[in-house]
Structure formats: structure tokens, C-alpha cells
Amino acid sequence: MMDRRRFLAGLAAAGAGTLAGCSFNPLNWGNAKVVVIGGGYGGATAAKYLKLLDPSLDVTLVDKRNSHLSCPGSNEVLAGWRELESLHRDFRRLRKAYDIRVIQAEVEAIDGVKRRVRLNTKDKLEYDRLVISPGIDFRWKAIDGYGRAASLKAPHAWIAGEQTKLLHKQLKAMDDGGVVLITAPANPYRCPPGPYERASLIAAYLKRYKPRSKVIILDAKTQFSKQKLFLKGWQELYPGMVEWVSSEKEGQIDHVDVIRKIVQTEFNEHRANVLNIIPPQRAASIASKAGLTDASGWCPVDPANFASTRVPHIHVIGDACIATPMPKSAFAANSQAKVCARAIVEDLQERDPGPPSLVNHCYSFLAPDYAISISGIYELGRKGHELMATATGETPLDADRRQEARFARDWQTNIRADTFE
Ligand SMILES: Cc1cc2nc3c(=O)[nH]c(=O)nc-3n(C[C@H](O)[C@H](O)[C@H](O)COP(=O)(O)OP(=O)(O)OC[C@H]3O[C@@H](n4cnc5c(N)ncnc54)[C@H](O)[C@@H]3O)c2cc1C
Numbered sequence: 575m576m577d578r579r580r581f582l583a584g585l586a587a588a589g590a591g592t593l594a595g596c597s598f599n600p601l602n603w604g605n606a607k608v609v610v611i612g613g614g615y616g617g618a619t620a621a622k623y624l625k626l627l628d629p630s631l632d633v634t635l636v637d638k639r640n641s642h643l644s645c646p647g648s649n650e651v652l653a654g655w656r657e658l659e660s661l662h663r664d665f666r667r668l669r670k671a672y673d674i675r676v677i678q679a680e681v682e683a684i685d686g687v688k689r690r691v692r693l694n695t696k697d698k699l700e701y702d703r704l705v706i707s708p709g710i711d712f713r714w715k716a717i718d719g720y721g722r723a724a725s726l727k728a729p730h731a732w733i734a735g736e737q738t739k740l741l742h743k744q745l746k747a748m749d750d751g752g753v754v755l756i757t758a759p760a761n762p763y764r765c766p767p768g769p770y771e772r773a774s775l776i777a778a779y780l781k782r783y784k785p786r787s788k789v790i791i792l793d794a795k796t797q798f799s800k801q802k803l804f805l806k807g808w809q810e811l812y813p814g815m816v817e818w819v820s821s822e823k824e825g826q827i828d829h830v831d832v833i834r835k836i837v838q839t840e841f842n843e844h845r846a847n848v849l850n851i852i853p854p855q856r857a858a859s860i861a862s863k864a865g866l867t868d869a870s871g872w873c874p875v876d877p878a879n880f881a882s883t884r885v886p887h888i889h890v891i892g893d894a895c896i897a898t899p900m901p902k903s904a905f906a907a908n909s910q911a912k913v914c915a916r917a918i919v920e921d922l923q924e925r926d927p928g929p930p931s932l933v934n935h936c937y938s939f940l941a942p943d944y945a946i947s948i949s950g951i952y953e954l955g956r957k958g959h960e961l962m963a964t965a966t967g968e969t970p971l972d973a974d975r976r977q978e979a980r981f982a983r984d985w986q987t988n989i990r991a992d993t994f995e
Contacts, residue, residue: 605630605632606631606632606702606703606922607631607632607634607699607700607701607702607703608624608631608632608633608634608701608702608703608704608705608918609633609634609636609691609699609701609703609704609705610624610633610634610635610636610704610705610706610707611636611637611681611684611691611704611705611706611707611708611860612636612637612706612707612708612709612858612892613635613636613637613639613642613665613668613676614637614642614707614709614892614904614907615644615707615892615904615907615908615911615989615993616707616891616892616893616907616908616910616911617635617637617705617706617707617708617891617892617911618635618642618663618665618668618993618994619907619908619911619912619915619992619993620705620707620891620911620912620914620915621633621635621668621672621674621705622668622672622674622993623911623912623915623916624705624915624918624919625672625673625674626672626915627915627916627919628919628922628923629673631919631922632675633672633673633674633675634674634675634676634677634699635665635668635674635675635676635677636676636677636678636679636681636691636693636699637665637676637677637678638678638679638680638681638694639678640664640665640678641662641663641664641665642662642663642664642665642994643658643661643662643734643735644661644662644663644734644904644990645732645733645734645764645765645768645904646904646986646989647660647661647986648661648731648734648738649768649771649772649775649939650775650939651734651738651739651742652731652738652741652742652745652772652775652776652779653775653776653778653779654742654779655775655942658734658735658738658739661734663990663993663994664994665994667994667995668994671995677693677697677699679693679694679695679697680693680694681693681694681708681860682694682860682863683863683864684704684706684860684863684864684885684888686864686865686885686886686887686888688700689701689702689704689887691704701887702887702922703887703888703889703918703922704887704888704889705880705888705889705890705891705911705914705915705918706860706861706864706866706888706889706890706891706894707890707891707892707893707894707907707911708857708858708860708861708892708894709733709764709858709892709893709894710732710733710763710764710855710856710857710858710893710894710902711855711856711857711858711859712725712730712732712853712854712855712856713853713854713855713856713871714853716853716854717757717827717829717830717851717853717854718827718828718829718830719829719830719831719832720830720832720851720853724830724832724851725737725851726740727832727833727849728830728832728835728849728850728851729741729744729850729851730850730851730852730853731772731850732764732768732852732853732855741848741850744848745776745779745780745848748784748787748847748848749784749847750783750784750785750786750787751784751786751787752784752787752788752846752847752848753787753788753789753790753845753846753847753848754776754780754787754788754789754790754846754847754848754850755790755792755835755837755844755846755848755849755850756769756772756773756776756789756790756791756792756850756852757791757792757793757794757827757830757837757850757851757852758770758791758792758793758794758795758798758852759794759852759853759854759855760794760795760821760854761795762855762872762898762902763852763854763855763902764855764893764902765901765902765903765936766798766799766901766902766903766936767798767799767800767804767936767938767948768852768938769791769793769798769852770791770798770799770800770804770818770938771938771939771940772850773789773791773808773816773818774804774807774808774811774812774816774938774939774940774941775939775940776789777789777808777811777812777815777816778811778812778940778941778942780815781811781812781815787815787847788815788816788817789812789815789816789817790817790819790844790846791816791817791818791819792819792824792827792837792839792844793818793819793820793821794821794826794827794854795820795821796820796821796822797820798818799901799936799948800936800938800946800947800948800968802968802971803946803968803969803971804818804938804940804946805818806971807940807941807944807946807975808940811940811941811944823841824839824840824841824842825839825840825841826839826840827839828840830849830851832849832851835847835848835849837849837851855871855893856870856871856872857871857872857873857890857893857894857895858894861873861890861894864885864888865884865885866882866884866885866888866890866894867884868884868896870896872894872895872896873890873894873895873896874895874896875889875890875891875895875896875897876959877897877930877932877954877959877960877961878917878927878929878930878954878958879913879914879917879918879921879927879930880895880897880910880913880914880917881917889914889917889918891907891910891911891914892906892907892910892911893907895910897910897932897952897961898960898961899950899952899961899962899963900932900934900950900952900961901934901936901950903934903936904989904993905933905934905935905936905985905989906932906934908989908992908993909932909933909934910932913927913930913931913932917930929953929954930952930953930954931953932951932952932953932961933949933950933951933952934949934950934952935947935948935949935950935985936948936949937978937981937982937985938982939979939982940975941979942979943975943976943979944975944976944978944979945975945978945979945981945982946968946969946973946975946978947968947969947978947981947982948966948967948968948969949965949966949967950963950965950966950967951963951964951965951966952964
């Protein structure tokens with residue numbers, strides 16, 4: 575539960591003048607204003623479940639775009655299985671069915687003392703509670719030679735959109751016999767199995783259209799999510815076509831030359847025909863601007879309710895928050911959003927929300943009828959300050975992959991419905 579003493583102390587610190595100027599009334603929690611920043615898997619779910627749990631809340635959802643473009647499914651665009659446009663979800667249903675006010679604007683600043691956010695339209699929104707789920711930004715200076723401008727030549731495609739289209743276009747233009755080089759970052763980053771699913775789906779495309787080509791993954795890690803399942807799948811589906819290179823073998827990336835398409839590591843130089851650099855990441859910039867991040871670049875939170883440990887009355891969910899050992903996934907963001915919504919509603923009514931119940935289940939496609947998955951259940955540790963995985967597991971090596979692929983497709987449909995409809 576959000577610490578009520580801390581909350582009241584925050585009220586006192588905010589001062590009577592500020593209180594007089596806003597509609598917040600501690601005796602009437604039903605009028606509480608909750609602003610949610612980010613209409614992705616975390617934010618849209620939080621807005622919806624806040625209203626489901628307490629329809630009297632005044633909930634406003636702010637996103638800089640008029641629809642959300644899903645990253646889950648975007649690797650399939652690279653394989654040519656689906657159009658990028660099929661991954662858009664707008665906010666009409668949230669507005670109509672749940673009476674959520676939706677504003678398309680970029681949040682430029684958050685004033686944690688006055689409890690106010692400023693939009694790029696110059697409008698200001700006051701809040702009693704703020705939920706932010708703004709996703710990620712990149713650490714552009716982390717790899718020598720790879721910045722925002724370089725990403726227009728060697729796309730990261732790690733936020734779905736134009737970058738996804740560019741990478742797909744480059745794959746289509748590549749000659750048979752070419753090398754697609756993917757660099758995978760060190761943990762933590764958005765979607766731990768994502769680079770390996772991407773390698774698989776690019777291999778699926780190459781096997782069909784350019785069978786003499788190769789995919790190489792230069793990894794900043796020595797092991798990766800669902801490793802055994804991926805390695806087995808590559809052997810079965812794409813023998814000799816996908817090569818994973820551990821950081822133990824190559825060391826760190828020293829430099830990237832996106833014009834000559836060369837990646838220089840501590841020990842070697844790698845030439846590519848298509849270069850996909852997935853850079854190290856951090857919480858989206860609005861989080862650091864608001865003072866919500868720590869030295870790691872991510873936002874520390876109380877895992878019981880996802881309240882920021884840095885700024886009172888603000889909750890951070892999704893990729894931007896530190897919820898280790900939960901991965902940064904859409905499934906996790908959706909699960910955290912529900913825990914956070916419940917904690918806010920219960921706390922506003924001065925009730926204890928009880929311990930959180932958090933889950934994650936991540937599917938990865940290796941081919942249209944071949945998928946693998948990993949799941950985890952997370953609870954508060956004994957001290958109550960950190961999460962621990964109480965159960966985790968991958969599907970067995972000999973599981974029915976065709977059935978998993980069906981489950982993976984159904985999951986995509988269900989999570990989009992649960993989040994946006
Ligand atoms: C290739 C790929 C494949 C993936 N596949 C899977 C998968 O199969 N399963 C899975 O569970 N996860 C998957 N993920 C991970 C998943 O996409 C993320 O974990 C998830 O999107 C995180 O949700 P979020 O709410 O934190 O951020 P997002 O979903 O990115 O939402 C953030 C939103 O905030 C908005 N925003 C940001 N800043 C501002 C601002 N200042 N003002 C207003 N709006 C703002 C953005 O426009 C965006 O709509 C994948 C990721 C990638 C890259």
C-alpha cells in the first residue's frame with residue numbers, strides 16, 4: 575500500500591495554497607484526478623483498469639500519438655508476414671466504453687510539487703495521482719559511431735514505426751548471399767528475447783527468398799533468454815544460417831561505421847550487408863526530466879504499488895520502471911498496470927490493496943508454425959522492498975511448437991483487446 579504517512583507529508587509539503595487551487599478533496603476520493611502518461615501496454619491498461627475499478631475517478635490518458643503502434647508483432651513485419659499498419663491501436667474504445675479523457679499531446683514537464691503536467695500545447699493538467707508508462711529511449715552515446723543520425727542508415731527498429739519499415743526495406747534490397755548483422759545489448763533492455771526472435775524471423779524470410787544469406791547476432795551478453803530453445807530451433811529450422819556470437823568471444827563493440835556497414839569489436843571487424851544495431855536503453859526522457867530515474871537511467875519504484883521512490887504521488891510502470899526480475903515486456907507492463915491501478919484505487923479509499931500479484935508470459939516466434947515461451951510469477955520478497963520470482967519456466971524442449979504458435983497468436987489478440995478495448 576502507498577505509505578499514507580508519506581502521502582500526507584506530501585500534502586503538507588505541497589502547501590495549503592496549492593491545495594486550494596486544485597479540485598483534490600481528501601474527504602471525497604471519488605473526485606480524484608488521475609493522469610496517465612503513455613498510451614502503450616502499460617498506460618492504456620492502467621487507464622482502463624482505473625475506470626473499471628472505480629468509475630467515479632476522473633482519468634485522463636495522454637499520448638503524443640493518436641494511436642499506439644505495437645512492438646509485439648513488429649518482428650513479423652520484417653519477415654513479411656504482416657503489414658506494420660495492422661499493429662496500430664487507437665484510443666477510441668477507451669474513450670467511449672470507459673469514459674476516459676484522451677489527449678493527444680507530448681508531456682514536456684512534470685511538476686511533482688504542484689502535481690501538474692505541462693503539455694506541448696502549453697495546456698496544464700493537474701493530478702492527484704500520476705501514472706507514467708512512457709517506454710524507452712536510447713543511450714545514443716553508448717556505442718561509438720551510433721547516434722540518432724546513424725540509425726537512419728542502420729536502423730534499430732526497437733520502437734516500431736518508420737525504423738521497422740526501413741529495416742524491412744533493406745532486407746528486401748539485400749542480395750542473396752548477404753550477411754544481416756544484429757547487435758544485441760546488455761541487460762536490462764526492452765524485450766529480452768526480442769533480438770533472437772528477430773534473428774529467427776529474418777532467417778525465415780531469408781530461407782525463403784535469399785537462402786545463401788546469413789544472420790549473425792553479436793551479443794553484449796554471455797547468455798540470453800530462452801537460449802536452449804532458440805538454439806535448438808535454429809538448428810532444426812535454419813541449420814548454418816543463424817550464428818550467435820557471445821561477448822566472451824568478441825568482447826565489447828568498439829565502433830560502428832554505418833556507411834561502410836562495419837562493426838568493430840575488441841578482437842575483430844565484422845562486415846554486414848544489412849546492419850541492425852539495437853542500442854543500450856534507458857527510461858523515456860520524460861522520466862529523467864521529471865527526476866524519476868536513478869543513475870541506471872531507469873525509475874526505482876516500490877514494487878507493492880509501483881509508486882516512485884523519488885517523487886510522491888507518481889507511479890511508474892512498464893519498461894521505464896525497475897521491476898527486476900520481471901522482464902521489460904508488454905505482458906509485464908499490462909500486469910504491473912493492473913497492480914498499480916488497484917493500489918491507487920484502494921489507497922484513495924484508505925484501504926490496503928494487499929500484496930501484488932504479478933505475472934509474465936513471453937512468446938517468441940521462430941517460424942509461422944513454431945513458437946517458444948517462458949513464464950514467471952513474481953511476489954514481494956520478505957522485506958517487501960523487492961520482487962522475487964517464485965516460479966519461472968520455459969516450455970520443454972520437446973513441446974508442441976505448432977500449438978505454441980497458435981497460443982502466441984491468440985496471446986497477441988488477447989493482450990491488445992485487454993489493453994485497448
Ligand atoms: C521487436 C519487439 C518485439 C516485442 N515483442 C514482445 C512480445 O512478443 N511480448 C511482450 O510481452 N513484449 C514484447 N515487446 C516489448 C514491449 O513492446 C514493451 O515491453 C512494451 O511496449 C512496454 O510497454 P510501455 O507501456 O512501457 O511502453 P510503450 O508500449 O512503448 O508505450 C509508451 C507510450 O508512451 C508514449 N510517450 C512516451 N513519452 C511520452 C511523452 N513525453 N508524452 C506523451 N506520450 C509519451 C509513446 O508514444 C508510447 O505510446 C517487444 C518489443 C520489441 C522491440
